[in-house]
Amino acid sequence: MSSYVAYFGLFRTSARTVLAYRMSFWLGVLGGILPMVSLFAIWGALLSGERSLGGLDWAQMRAYLLVTFGTGSLLAAYGDFRMANRILDGRVALDLVKPVDYQRSRFAEALGGVGMELLSVGLVTCGVVIITGPVLVPHGVQALLFLAAMASVIPLKFGIMYLTCTLCFYTQNYVGLFWARETISALLSGALVPIALLPGWLQAVSGVLPFASVVSTPALIYVGAVSGFHAVQLILVQVLWTVALWFAARLAWRFAIRRLTVHGG
């Protein structure tokens, strides 16, 4: 009970921190709408002569791109950079003298940002719909499956980010790790192009890594390209990855923390 209060406190404080920067929130919304509109234009041109690309028609593709934007926005405010910088400059020392689990604390903070991120995704979606017209919306069971997949994205994405931050102990730098992860993830998650459009060997690589569960799974369920039992299967894969990454990160942290060096002060 008392630990619940502690983590809820972190959640609440993190949520307030996000609210502290109004300007950056609105810039984020604006910065979300413009690339979406241009992405629509590019894919619209690609699909102009075709009925479908990678199994998706134009209506599905637009929805796919929007969900991709949504999963990309989740945990963006969490600031893996914040955690990484605290490790690198030694402020992590202050986190380690608190009577809370480090990983759960960071997860609580990550969740604290989700509300605002969802709001931002909603506003961007509205903006895009106003500019380019209505998008496809799933109904009934399909909608529920989508919500389940989207909810799983949060702890899963957190696991990937947290593990990357843990590598900081070894690299002493985060920018390189961040870009490596972003690039690999963009390609293998289906965020850049649907995985069906990738060459076979890259599809195979994507199949054994967790990135597709973050983007492709909720996006394909949303547009109805995957449904029923297959959708449930993909959600189970998400859950398995989430659990595996959570414990892998715990183990990794135990080793990495031994390398912590905090100089001065």
Add this chain to the structure above:
Amino acid sequence: MSLVEVTGLTKVFRRPVKDPGFRGALRHLVSPRYRDVTAVERVDLRIEPGEAVAYVGPNGAGKSTTVKLLTGIIVPTSGEVRVAGLSPHRDRIANARQVGVLFGQRSQLWWDLPVRESFTLLRDMYGVPDSLYRARMKRFDEVLDLGSILPVVARKLSLGQRMRADLAAALLHGPRIAYLDEPTIGLDIAVRDRVREFLRQLRDEGTTIMLTTHDLGDIEDVCERLVIIDRGRVIYDGSLAAVKDDFARERRIHLQLASPVPLASLSDRLPDAVVVAGDEPGEFTVTVDRFRQTAGAVISAVLPLAEVVELRIDEPAIEDVIRKVYAGELRLA
């Protein structure tokens, strides 16, 4: 059993060795070389409940590393640490409940939020009951004048305000042991006095304090025991008064006499003292061992020669001892 028991504590860091210039950087990229640096070496330390210990040493001596080992932030290379029976790095969370830590050079406040939010978060983290929380906040307001700071966003605090808030934040949960690493760094005299007063109160209430500082005024005001560390090793551990009695024996008496007196005749009358003439005629500084010659004896020796117009006495300060230790002029124990 002591509250803090440290046995043979050693911490070795691996530090990359890089040759100068671009070539050196390239070489390090291809075949990195490392050197082991021992920050803390076979430290033994016992702290009893309610003790106030000053932990001092020159820059880079291993003070902060010791505190980080005691709080479980870093893992010892060898040796054993027990704090109230717990091993800080293995039982990090349980240990965190009983200790309060202040790193004077880092803030634990949430940078983007009003200070009050940091305190409510800490209350939740440590599970401080509401009534106790209010009582402690009231007390912090009285001693540290915290009330005026609470609505301010942490990033906008002055250094003195930040330090007061951080000190309160470290002590909000009423820890048994407070590790305070340079709690008065960069503070003006008024705030510093206030912080020291607060630390004295804390000590009198039975909180065990380990104070790391370069400010020797902090030590004399708050601590009875002194531990000096140099190059990772404890070179002195004993009572502050004993250090002063053993090593800070020189009392300096500055005299301004009504008429000029030859230095030699003054020296003749004070055979056990060192007499130095000042810039002005009739100005002298007499240095005596305070255990061998009283100030009164010096004055009565001088009076037959001339009237004393002005008199100022510099008491020996712990600062002098530590300065000598740092400079390698004095070997304790």
